[in-house]
Amino acid sequence: METIPPALLPANMLAVLSVLLLYPYNPVSGVFQRLYCSLSDSCECDFKPNIRDLEWDLYKNVFGQPLAQDIVSEEVARFLQNKSPDRPLVLSFHGSSGTGKTLVSSMLGKYLFGSAMSSPYVHQFIPTLHFPRPDRVQEYREELKSWVKGNLTECARSVFLFDEMEKMPPGLIDVLEPFLGPSHVVFRTNYRKAIYVFIGTSGEEVINRKALESRQAGRDREEITWADLQDDIAQAIYNSTTSGFFRSSVVLQRLVGRFVPFLPLSRRHVERCVRAQLCQRGSCGRGDVVEAVAGGMTYAPVPGHYFSTAGCKAVPAKINFFL
Numbered sequence: 001m002e003t004i005p006p007a008l009l010p011a012n013m014l015a016v017l018s019v020l021l022l023y024p025y026n027p028v029s030g031v032f033q034r035l036y037c038s039l040s041d042s043c044e045c046d047f048k049p050n051i052r053d054l055e056w057d058l059y060k061n062v063f064g065q066p067l068a069q070d071i072v073s074e075e076v077a078r079f080l081q082n083k084s085p086d087r088p089l090v091l092s093f094h095g096s097s098g099t100g101k102t103l104v105s106s107m108l109g110k111y112l113f114g115s116a117m118s119s120p121y122v123h124q125f126i127p128t129l130h131f132p133r134p135d136r137v138q139e140y141r142e143e144l145k146s147w148v149k150g151n152l153t154e155c156a157r158s159v160f161l162f163d164e165m166e167k168m169p170p171g172l173i174d175v176l177e178p179f180l181g182p183s184h185v186v187f188r189t190n191y192r193k194a195i196y197v198f199i200g201t202s203g204e205e206v207i208n209r210k211a212l213e214s215r216q217a218g219r220d221r222e223e224i225t226w227a228d229l230q231d232d233i234a235q236a237i238y239n240s241t242t243s244g245f246f247r248s249s250v251v252l253q254r255l256v257g258r259f260v261p262f263l264p265l266s267r268r269h270v271e272r273c274v275r276a277q278l279c280q281r282g283s284c285g286r287g288d289v290v291e292a293v294a295g296g297m298t299y300a301p302v303p304g305h306y307f308s309t310a311g312c313k314a315v316p317a318k319i320n321f322f323l
């Protein structure tokens, strides 16, 4: 009887187990999956989406952002429930500084992969770091394209976060066009399972104007609807040279699934940010610090002083000052 050479065993086993993994309804596949994942560093093994905990965290720990909470939890759940999505999930976060955009994007990474934001399948781009020279756009275009392509080949479940889009050189993001649309297969890779999140302050004027009108009319921020803002955000970023989407075919071809508006934060939201931070540090009862930090922020516009100009940014630093 022929025996399998020991050196070949792990590779063979991995191949067999990976074939078995293709049958998710097989009752024994759970056992094989665990065995396979203990031997392999496949991204499907690190991919452990936990939509319930994501929703819980979003609704409990993000203050004053009903639209972002609803859209992000809805879109992520809808996308992940579909075993073979016909296009990737593309979200674009907009709003003033300190309103929770980066916070929400990191929650996404946290609840999708077992190794959270340190997963090798969560990729973050920061223009000032990765694309600092506007005169090198052509070079960056090639690099970004082959980089995204390479990562998708490695892991169809890759998550790409593009922060500080307002500093992204115009024209660069269009290189992603073939990855973001619904066409079949690009570069022989299934790229429709990927998630892209763009994050930037552009569009803040239209969002803040809508929030102000709503507030002046005595309405709750919960009454502002997604439909009130979508077209205005798309227009604003398409026409702005500092949005990363200036005259972008990504916007023109409607490749962004949803624009996610982050509303400006009121004093009561800043107070919640301070209280949450204080509790994390074991000083829950310091109402005096809540008062001092929230009272020390600047609120605009001048008549009304409704919204914190820096959102909840710098809250930890200010707490240090008063504690």
Ligand SMILES: Nc1ncnc2c1ncn2[C@@H]1O[C@H](COP(=O)(O)OP(=O)(O)O)[C@@H](O)[C@H]1O
Pocket (backbone or CB within 6 Å): 061, 062, 063, 064, 065, 095, 096, 097, 098, 099, 100, 101, 102, 103, 104, 273, 311, 312, 313, 314, 315
């Ligand atoms: N809506 C919010 N709810 C809870 N914390 C917030 C909110 N907005 C901002 N923060 C806190 O303020 C700080 C800055 O937020 P961040 O997400 O980096 O803002 P942005 O990316 O919109 O500029 C972080 O510590 C974050 O936890």
Ligand SMILES: [Mg+2]
Pocket (backbone or CB within 6 Å): 101, 102, 103, 163
């Ligand atoms: Mg940010």
